[in-house]
Amino acid sequence: MLQRATRMLDSRCENVAGGTFHSFANLKLRQHGSAMGLPANFAILDRADAEDLIGLLRKEAAGQAKDRSLPRKNTLADIFSRAVNKSMPIQDVVGNDYPHFMDQLDTITCLQAAYTRRKRDHHFLDYDDLLVCFQRLLQEFPDVRRRISSAHRYVMVDEYQDTNRVQAEILYLLTDANKNIMVVGDDSQSIYAFRGANFRNILDFPSLFPGTRIIGLEENYRSVQPILDLTNIVIERAQEKYAKHLFTRKAGGSTPQLIEAEDENSQSLFIVQKIQEFAQRGVPLHRMAVLFRAGFHSFDLEIELAREGLAFIKVGGFKFTESAHIKDVLAHLRVIANPYDRISWHRILQLIEKVGPRSAQRIYDAIAATDAGVAGLFTIRLKHPGIERLAGLYQTIDPTAMRPVEIGAAVVQYYLPLLKQSFDDHPKRAKDLEQLLGILERYQRLDQFLTDMALEPPNISAEDRLVAGDVEEDRLVLSTIHSAKGLEWHSVFIIWALDGRFPSLYAMSKDDDMEEELRLMYVAATRAQEHLFLTYPRQVYDRSLGIVLNRPSRFVDMIPRDILEKRSVRY
């Protein structure tokens, strides 16, 4: 965004501070966090790290209480996070969303306290902590608030409907000195309620900032009228919304189509054929996108695209940095940046044969006791030959003298044998590691790299090989709807518009969730400039639920044919 502004205006835009709430908070906490006793080299826990830590604590707690019905670590992480993002006490979250765990409430609350304590002891911040700590820093330390808020004379926020209470409070404090704030948002595009976003923030804005001027934007510069006619109908079905009716002056385009395909593969073949058709008419691949509700919905399509030799890039879903081998290498780098990063130590030690949780724990304790950082590993005497090798690795690494990419290369060298041992598909994974080194090449500082990997990882799917270099190859875009937010394409295909998939069956029991699914459909459909296709397989048996899904998505069902054309295809 800042780059685009620089191109359109002038280079002063490069000096604008910008980023996600999380990355901005991270920056400010590193600069000013010492005021609240936070060291500048705190480590950021991503979701998986947080779950690992919670898993450890969970095991300890279960050992004492012999409790077998405790929620899983992933559920616990959900509960803790939801409590923060919705600014609610744990018991309300459990009561509302996990009533079946109500009898475990005490243990859950204890675990959260333990988690909080453990994070503080090790200088870990998880995603939620970044926001909460930043908010506290601004709130409780007037000097810091004055410095930060006067350094930023104007504050602008995009996608305001996706902010939560904590973020709203951060903004309030951040504009303390100058009171210059502008936010842009569309309540109809709020799709992050699951992480605590509350589009009612938009409603509350005028009371939080008296004297607010509201500007309505109803002219759409993206889509042709036939597409808006459809999206206007879709969003009218929302229970709760601020009435608005989009219009455009763009002429041309075609009536959106609803395509019933014989089965999933037939759906894929239809997409492939349509895309080739458009491509032949001169539409570049990167101006077309296939959108879907969940990352795995595109698997079959990906196979067909590969078969036809159509280049594509997949955005969203399971990310590159989330795959085990990447996390392994990152863990090795993380202990260099922060030798007391217990989670990473645990991870890398357990990669070694014959080292399990128990030994890892003992070794970590021994290292920590030497108080010598990574070098502590050299002084402790242990019989594992694998440990010797790990010590050998760290002995060759001098973080002060080596560039990050050189350190990374040494780690990969060490890690490759372990990779071969544990993964059948190690050649593909080895390639990923080279890609990682390619990214690492661009960094001067290791800690900067690690922060970026946690906060702004390449939003590229794991199965997708990263683009070599920065060459802009012409590729079709496959994306989850969430990752498509704010983007636009000449032609858009929404696949799996099948009732039960989209809206997801899991959303059907709650009105709020269904509303969000509807808004998600609205977001997806409004990505299209000229052509819009919705497709669904005629009949799908969902074996985990034991039901047959055979209706088009209720969001686009029963719409007059002059607004949404209907067609069946078979291949």
Place this chain on the structure above:
DNA sequence: TCACGGAATATTTTT
């Protein structure tokens, strides 16, 4: 204490 295998269970979306 580790590694492995069978049983249980939840199942999306992202910073």
Place this chain on the structure above:
DNA sequence: TATTCCGTGA
């Protein structure tokens, strides 16, 4: 279906 959890044997 895939992951996670737990018990068992080495």
